């Protein structure tokens with residue numbers, strides 16, 4: 001089965017390259033890790049915008065305030081109550097008001113955080129009722145394969161581009177793949193995620209998706225890309241010696257471009273055994 005799939009993938013790589021050159025050229029936007037980058041990648045989906053808000057506006061200021069408060073307490077204790085400044089220490093052991101305060105205040109802070117975080121976790125987890133398209137993603141040692149279950153099970157493998165090919169194509173090293181996952185913009189995409197050998201994790205930071213790919217289990221995630229462009233992610237579960245070399249390249253294109261792409265891929269695939277039938 002592997003050999004049939006590889007042959008199909010090889011044929012598709014050629015077709016895919018031709019289509020990529022014609023209809024998917026010149027992405028307007030790319031999301032990828034950058035040298036010296038700080039913070040989260042720019043959001044390209046509503047869920048990722050909420051995650052960024054939760055991280056940047058809700059959590060980060062709280063963490064900064066709490067860390068500074070604890071630092072101030074430590075400095076105060078060190079300066080005011082050292083052996084020289086305070087030679088005769090007090091002997092009391094309990095202070096009821098302060099013990100109630102340092103129990104209640106953290107509880108209130110955590111409840112406040114959960115008010116924002118629980119609904120967000122729920123929205124991340126629950127795929128919307130109306131799904132426009134389903135793509136099944138399978139992690140292998142060490143590449144990803146994609147199956148367009150709504151399009152006659154059209155499937156292909158995506159392998160990392162070697163350094164020289166990535167450089168020649170003007171694509172980022174260790175992130176670009178020979179075949180990209182392609183989805184239409186402003187469409188709700190259900191991603192079904194599994195693995196064929198060991199546990200991998202399909203992660204696409206700009207879309208706010210990170211989901212374990214577990215052999216024998218079909219996990220589900222979803223995203224809705226708000227802008228066209230090329231987005232990069234990586235396997236995020238240590239899965240073996242080439243774990244760092246199974247990146248994810250996602251192209252978000254207009255619906256018309258997607259329709260043209262899938263039609264071209266399917267016609268290129270005619271006459272070869274497709275992934276779904278080859279199982």
Ligand SMILES: [Cu+2]
Pocket residue numbers: 139140199200201235236237238239243246
């Ligand atoms: Cu992996």
